[in-house]
Amino acid sequence: MEVGITGCGAHIPRLRLERRRIVEANAWMSSGLKGYAQGARSMCNWDEDALTMAVEAGRRCLDATDRHAIRAVHVASTTLPFSDRQNATVIAEALNLPGSIATLDFGGSQRAATSALANALSVAAGGDSAILLIATEQRRTRTGTPEELLYGDGAAALTLGTKKVLARMLTAHSVSVDFVDHYRGQRDEFEYGWEERWVRDEGYLKIAPPAIRQALDKAGLEADGIRRFIFPSAARGVAEAVARKAGIVAEAVGDPLQADCGMTGVAHPLLLLAHAIETAAPGDRILVVGFGQGCDVLVFEATEAVRDTLRATTVNETLARRRAETNYDKFLTFKGLVEKDFGKRAEGDKQTALSAFYRNRNMLTGFVGGKCRSCGTVQFPRAHYCVNPECDALDSQDPQPMADTPGRVKTWTADSLTFTPDPPAYYGMIEFEGGGRLMLDFTDVEAESLDIGVPVRMQFRLREVDRERGFRKYFWKAVPGDGGV
């Protein structure tokens, strides 16, 4: 049975930090950085992390998919916020998927996503169930390093299955080699790497080309038949060199999205794969490599289904939803690399009552309100008595997921008094299409265009970080001006 990729989604944070700002601040101690000053890198807003990006990429992916067919959610990353609380479960609940699904976190290597992809495809091939695979990454880097300039934050999602396949899998092959180009220990904040030239010559160029050839041989494919070659590497010219050595035509090496995003770590192979599929012609063969302690090689072939012009091009869309960030200090603050004094209002205890969180998690994680069976009024939160003064029915409400319901700004303010890591705090009342309203935090606000009546899209974001206890609270926020997409 044909198995492959049935849907794509992506989320790159709206903020794009101009690289020259990083260079300007650091060139005094590292003049070599000057060569990296072009373009911008994506950066998480203060309320984004690998988990929230995964949710958004997952939503974009599921927009075009039958959610009820999803039987598993797999999440690949080396930067998920929780080490012992399954992130995939939080993501699945934020996506409002049914509880009777399998969830799994993958990590441990930069090829976690391609390994998870190969694994999920072999599982999906065995039945008619679809798997949602999300790769997401928000790496912390030391200041003043090439990595700080080359890396970006982002997430990509794929659905895998046997129905309405966009890109069928032709082959998958893996090799394992304990090649330590870099590593990050359990207690380490930052990675530590070895010389770039050694990594290129002994690593990329000696491990990847044979693995690619083996994969192609296994499926009886010719290297020159590959139309899209995906080899994520922050080092310049490496993808081209690997392609040459593997016999793949130079034109197959695609845009690495370095200009306006950067290398998104574990997410990058999937992000580039989604981009390739979304722009592929039927019959195009796409070869993707994930590299890290060996490599995974997967080859896909675009089907006739990619002709459907109504399909969203989620990678191009998320690339286009951008705002230039010019303040390097803000980037450092959001990443926790400099400590700002936010004043006494920031000192409040942020403990979470896990019992209360658990009993309210449909509302908090799923953004599920209520809809009255008697009068049809949609309301948030779901309550015993219907809020419609004309109705007042008791225990009459069915759960009503509202995360994907478009809304509009009814009232708003920009609050400079209250604590937020990115003052001022924007919030206000949102009215939802078809009923329901709620006072909510806003995020990714374009101050110039915010006013009454502006459409909003809801996004799953960090509400608060309890640094004392290492807990993160998530909830949904309104993104003004994003209502139409």
Added chain:
Amino acid sequence: MATGIRDKVVILGMGCSRFGERWDMEPADLMVEAFTECLADAGIEKKQVQAAWLATAIDSVNVGPSGVPLSVSLRLPFIPVTRVENYCASGTEAFRGAVYAVASGACDIALAVGCEKLKDTGYGGLPQRGRGVTNSMYWPNLSAPGAFAQLAAGYRGRHGVDKQDLKRAMAHVSVKSHRNGAKNPKAHLRSEVSMEKVLAAPMIAEPIGLFDCCGVSDGAAAAIVATPDVAAGLGKIDPVKVKALQLAVSNGSEAAHNSWDGAHLKTTRIAAGRAYEEAGIKDPRHDVSLTEVHDCFSITELITMEDLGLATEGRAVTDVLDGAFDATGRVPCQIDGGLKCFGHPIGASGLRMIYEVYLQLLGRAAERQLPKAHIGLTHNLGGFPHQNVSSVAILGRA
């Protein structure tokens, strides 16, 4: 059939501490300052007080969560003391408790004290408060100015008012209150401000600037209430009577049902309607001599003028700019300087407002005395525009 509270209870005496940054004062010092004046004014002895109510809203900062702090501070003779809290209407709630006790016949002399010690947090503005275990997981960290700034957006949306016109009317509200407060020795902020200064002030929560906000102060106020018979026995001729006491509390419909326009306070309209009926007031614009309303922010006062029926809906901007609520206007508002100049020690504010109306009705307001003062109205609003408590009290003589 319920007959309401009208004319059943009179005020024997009142007291009010100086409001301000009373760095050297404990809550007990503030309560004693207000109570000493109140007791002398009432002309009774402490032991004649039969029951007491204490209002304080932010117990975690100072006063404490039971009746004990009042009883200890005043060394009350083991009488019943109840601590009440209902957001910013707390002071009026203490008064309501005392008035209801007397009206019920359970006692004939009762005390209400409101006290708040805000200036022990180490930062400006109201103390940061938790919203409770569950709400804090999803509510915005809305500050008081941020919450009330929503009213400005809602009002613009509903009435199509120009942003700048609204901002100017809001500024007029504050300029007027500062002019009044400058004459009041008990007020915290006692300087006049110009329109230009108000408009140029730093933004706190768009469109609320620094001078659109009331002060943050320490303070206490007290009232001793009794039956008309007790007052007569003490030789009090024509004392100030309670004409109405009403309270309306949101049931969540403004916050969650699209029927509310975000441009008015539903609770205030309901409480005011009931209060006018209880007091027998048919035409508030004509019958009410003065108001002390909850001007936590200039926008709140402006909209409250409509909610109390003192301005036509959608027309408050014009009325305010025309001076209808200035000291010399149609219905003077905040003749004592309001929350704007007194600041808002939450538990004390309702009683501080009643104190000013009491003085005005008795002709004891010195430099601030209004020529016509027959019926006075006080109004509190606590919480958020979309979910709040609102109290309206009406006092009068004869």
